[in-house]
Amino acid sequence: MRLIILRSVTWFAGLMPTVWLVWRFLDDRLGANPIEEILHRLGDVSLIFLLVTLAITPLRAVVGWNEIIKIRRPLGLFGFFYLTMHFLTYAVLDQTLDFEFIIEDVLERPYISIGFTAWILLIPLAITSTKGWIRRLGKHWKKLHRLAYVATIMGVVHFYWQVKADTYWPTLAAMLITVLMIYRIRSSRGRWRPQVREAKNR
Amino acid sequence: MLIGKSGKIPSSEITPEGMYLNRRQFIGKSAAVVAGASMGSGIGGSIEPENSQKDWSKVRSELDEELTPFDDVTSYNNFYEFGTGKSDPVRNAHTLRPRPWTIEVGGLCDNPGTYGLEDFIKPGNIEDRVYRMRCVEAWSMVIPWQGFSLKDVIDQAKPSGSARFVEFRTLHDLEQMPGQRYGVLRWPYVEGLRLDEAKHPLTMLITGVYGKTLPNQNGAPIRLIVPWKYGFKGIKSIVSMRFLEEMPMNTWKRSASHEYGFYANVNPDVSHPRWSQARERRIGEFRRRRTLMFNGYADEVASLYSGMDLRTHY
Numbered sequence: 001m002r003l004i005i006l007r008s009v010t011w012f013a014g015l016m017p018t019v020w021l022v023w024r025f026l027d028d029r030l031g032a033n034p035i036e037e038i039l040h041r042l043g044d045v046s047l048i049f050l051l052v053t054l055a056i057t058p059l060r061a062v063v064g065w066n067e068i069i070k071i072r073r074p075l076g077l078f079g080f081f082y083l084t085m086h087f088l089t090y091a092v093l094d095q096t097l098d099f100e101f102i103i104e105d106v107l108e109r110p111y112i113s114i115g116f117t118a119w120i121l122l123i124p125l126a127i128t129s130t131k132g133w134i135r136r137l138g139k140h141w142k143k144l145h146r147l148a149y150v151a152t153i154m155g156v157v158h159f160y161w162q163v164k165a166d167t168y169w170p171t172l173a174a175m176l177i178t179v180l181m182i183y184r185i186r187s188s189r190g191r192w193r194p195q196v197r198e199a200k201n202r
Numbered sequence: 203m204l205i206g207k208s209g210k211i212p213s214s215e216i217t218p219e220g221m222y223l224n225r226r227q228f229i230g231k232s233a234a235v236v237a238g239a240s241m242g243s244g245i246g247g248s249i250e251p252e253n254s255q256k257d258w259s260k261v262r263s264e265l266d267e268e269l270t271p272f273d274d275v276t277s278y279n280n281f282y283e284f285g286t287g288k289s290d291p292v293r294n295a296h297t298l299r300p301r302p303w304t305i306e307v308g309g310l311c312d313n314p315g316t317y318g319l320e321d322f323i324k325p326g327n328i329e330d331r332v333y334r335m336r337c338v339e340a341w342s343m344v345i346p347w348q349g350f351s352l353k354d355v356i357d358q359a360k361p362s363g364s365a366r367f368v369e370f371r372t373l374h375d376l377e378q379m380p381g382q383r384y385g386v387l388r389w390p391y392v393e394g395l396r397l398d399e400a401k402h403p404l405t406m407l408i409t410g411v412y413g414k415t416l417p418n419q420n421g422a423p424i425r426l427i428v429p430w431k432y433g434f435k436g437i438k439s440i441v442s443m444r445f446l447e448e449m450p451m452n453t454w455k456r457s458a459s460h461e462y463g464f465y466a467n468v469n470p471d472v473s474h475p476r477w478s479q480a481r482e483r484r485i486g487e488f489r490r491r492r493t494l495m496f497n498g499y500a501d502e503v504a505s506l507y508s509g510m511d512l513r514t515h516y
Contacts, residue, residue: 031289032270032278032485033341096489104478111476161476164339165386165457166286 003067010071014078017045035093042086044169047159049079050152051176058183073129076148080126083155087119111161118154121147149184153177256413265332270343270485272412278485279419280337281438282386283372283379290381291419298378298439300416300423309369309444312360319423323409327354331406333429335436336468336497338454340490342482347427348410353401355443361397365445368400369393370426370437379439387453393437394450394464395428396506404429404502407440430499432466463516467507468497472516 021038024030030037053076060068095102105112125145127133134141156177160170277292284294303319327350336342356368374390376382382389399405406427409416416422421438428435434454454462461475470480470493481490496503507515 032274033288033483035483035488036341093488094483094490098490101478101481108473109476109478164286165282 003070006068006071010074014074017041017082035089039086039089039094042082042089043159046079046082046086047155047173049075049082050148050155051173053079054148054152054180058180077126077129080122083119083122111158114154114161115158118151118158121151149181265344267334267344269332269346274485275343275345275411276417276420280433281419281421283381283391284419285381286386294380295418297380298418298422300418300439303423305424305440306442307355307359308442309446310362310365311445312362313358324350328409333427334497335429335433336482336493338432338434338462338466338474340477340479340482341485343485346412347406347408348413349406349408349427351403352405352407352426353403355407356401359445361445364447366397367446367449368395368397369444369446369450370440371442372437373439373441387457391437391453392450393426393435393452398506399428402503402506404499430468430496430503432468434462435466465515467512468493469495469512469516472513
């Protein structure tokens with residue numbers, strides 16, 4: 001029962017940003033520069049989902065509730081979905097598929113290069129998120145999916161490099177990812193390892 | 203006029219020939235000076251024009267570009283004194299009290315003074331100017347401003363021969379401008395122009411938009427507009443103007459000098475280090491359009507920068 005609620009909340013949270021953006025679009029409430037607004041909000045939402053995804057494992061140890069691991073995959077996939085929408089908004093709406101400019105941006109603008117790379121890195125992770133791929137990849141799966149940390153850090157750097165002067169939100173995101181990384185590194189070294197009963201979970 | 207003066211012409215008064223030759227051209231073309239746009243009384247500093255019901259759709263044809271709607275001009279603003287989001291100023295700028303207001307004119311000039319707004323603005327001099335506004339963030343608008351030439355103020359102040367720059371400051375008041383409580387930028391906001399740029403006929407002090415008194419979020423009660431430069435040069439809610447010998451340090455240059463310079467001329471060939479300046483999104487349009495050199499005012503202003511490397515002097 002608790003799991004059903006948890007899953008419903010996850011799907012609700014995952015679809016809310018889409019509903020919210022579509023509603024604002026239809027109601028003409030995206031402001032004077034709707035493309036920029038959609039682009040930025042999709043970027044925010046994507047980064048939030050990726051950070052929350054990475055926070056699930058530590059959270060599991062802190063609250064001692066193993067079942068929440070089951071929402072990690074949908075959360076991560078929502079993060080990837082919004083990142084893809086963010087990229088498509090940039091390429092299709094913002095740049096109207098003018099590849100000359102897109103390529104120049106990706107190659108020459110560091111904040112776009114790093115954001116683009118993060119998206120590319122997450123593609124194989126999204127593909128291999130199915131049960132079949134988890135089985136097929138075995139122990140390699142875990143290693144491959146550590147790329148989620150790399151991509152999220154890149155996302156935070158992309159965010160930080162993009163703003164003009166107000167670094168409040170990017171700094172907050174950077175602090176969060178730092179805490180998550182410290183936890184990750186310490187737990188992988190064997191110290192401070194959470195008492196996780198993996199077997200019961202499966 | 204700038205030339206034909208008898209006697210010794212101070213160095214600050216010398217106009218490049220190219221600019222003189224271009225005067226007629228720009229008055230006819232890009233400045234879009236609308237005849238009969240006399241503004242209302244200056245009582246109490248109110249400059250609500252008599253013709254605020256004017257048909258702005260007619261103005262469009264003079265620049266041959268569609269005006270950006272009033273709602274967009276007044277709801278999508280960079281004015282960090284009221285928050286760093288573009289929709290923050292319209293929500294937060296109600297704390298600004300644009301009247302009464304005083305402006306100090308000082309520095310290297312023979313005729314310094316502190317003026318009440320109503321003495322500073324001469325209603326008879328108010329003109330309409332439809333200008334393109336190009337933000338450094340690669341979006342743009344076309345805006346019908348009302349204001350007067352900065353040159354009028356400069357001529358009255360009589361800058362001394364050694365004055366080469368004008369520095370402007372925004373109000374510094376944490377009560378009226380709550381954004382100044384945060385160290386996002388160094389406060390107060392400072393901008394500057396070279397004296398010849400400041401005296402250029404396109405350079406305006408603005409007190410109104412769309413025939414209405416300038417809204418707080420657009421820089422009430424008085425702001426600068428230099429249409430061939432990126433929008434951040436157009437300092438808002440000005441309280442002081444000083445003539446200097448040395449180039450003043452403007453706020454964005456101080457914040458990130460490798461990204462924002464003193465000149466900040468619109469230039470599609472010189473990218474911002476983080477993004478391209480080759481194109482811009484005109485607010486209200488879908489596809490980006492190509493950015494024009496000097497924002498389309500090259501004929502009028504290019505001569506101000508002849509011989510300068512615009513890559514180093516960005």
